[in-house]
Amino acid sequence: MNSIEEDPIIGHFFDTAEKKAKWLVRVKIVYIFWIIFVIIGFIVYVVWYLLG
Numbered sequence: 459m460n461s462i463e464e465d466p467i468i469g470h471f472f473d474t475a476e477k478k479a480k481w482l483v484r485v486k487i488v489y490i491f492w493i494i495f496v497i498i499g500f501i502v503y504v505v506w507y508l509l510g
Contacts, residue, residue: 462472472478 463469465472471481
């Protein structure tokens with residue numbers, strides 16, 4: 459199984475430990491925003507359903 463560093467397309471984004479750490483932080487931030495977005499969307503849907 460090949461590692462992500464050996465990938466010809468995205469390998470240069472993950473070739474050092476510092477780059478991997480930066481991308482992990484970015485992914486975690488996006489994941490947190492996604493969870494917040496889903497929760498807000500669910501709340502808006504429930505409020506819309508209850509008021510409508």
